Amino acid sequence: MKALIIGFGSIGSLHAEVLRGMGLDVLVVSRRDIDFPFRTTDIVEGLDWNPDYVVIATLTADHQDNLRVLAEYGYSGLVLVEKPLFRDMPEAVPTFPFDLFVGYNLRFHPVIEAFKERWGSEMFLSCHAYCGQILESWRKGRPSKSVYSASRAGGGGVLRDLSHELDLLIHLFGPVRQFKALGGRVSGQTIDSDDVYGFLIQMEKCPLVTLQINYLDRVSRRELLLNSASQSLKLDVVQKTVEFDGESISFMCERADTYRKMHKELLEGERRGLCSFEEALKVQELISIADRQQIYECTQPDLVTKSSEREE
Secondary structure, eight states: OEEEEEOOSHHHHHHHHHHHHTTOEEEEEOSSOOSOSSEESOHHHHHTTOOSEEEEOSOGGGHHHHHHHHHHHTOOSEEEEOSSSOSSOOSSOOOOSSEEEEOOGGGGSHHHHHHHHHHTTOOOSEEEEEEEOOGGGTSTTSOGGGSGGGOTTTTOSHHHHTTHHHHHHHHHHOSEEEEEEEEEOOSSSSSSSOOEEEEEEEETTEEEEEEEEESOOSSOEEEEEEEOSSOEEEEETTTTEEEETTEEEEOOOOHHHHHHHHHHHHHHTOOSSSEEHHHHHHHHHHHHHHHTSOOEEEEETTEEEEOOOOOO
């Protein structure tokens, strides 16, 4: 089986490593002179290689154009596009002549899988979800403002980078009933992209969900605190633990493992845990709603100024 990977940043290179390890032939599309034996600089030339599987791992702002090229070429195989699906919600939902899925790989983390298996059918009373990691630690040896996340133009910003959390909440608790968001740029970590967002959400299987995502936390955290009528739980994705009723269960998981599971499920045709195109559009809609909120911009400790509402 042949896989074409479009884009070769940190995520694209990880996809290449995982897929080669699974026994696939891999060709990379990149304009840069990269350390990979099989490369082309042109998407169409890559498609002429007749891949069975295409992974789009370019800047978020380029996803829609990449998908358009695949559709115009007449590609009809399998496609996985990195999250989020688009930078902005399109005015009209596009249709594609191929099966399209979105790379929300944290669905395949053992902590999340264990929760779904054991408590997935339960109603919960409240949930607090939190994900924070200071942006300067994302790419070791590079200033935070030099990475794409620091700029809104390329699709950066915490609202899009950490949209995993919005997808996970929908994956765990079903459709959103009500949704409020507030956030923006409150530090000097970025050039102009948002670095913190907070959400208040009512969901089908949990009436009160709060969520914060940020580029600010100097201790990397990704966790959910949950209360049902009978027990309280803590899901810690970073520490790979589930705590409940005084017990703690630990899991083994390397970064590549969730990607390997995701690719395996897609390629083997089971696909129950994958994020579909339709599900990713629901996340995209929430991003769009949050992005339209009036925000506060605070780059000095003693100065808070209210920005104008973002243009749609």
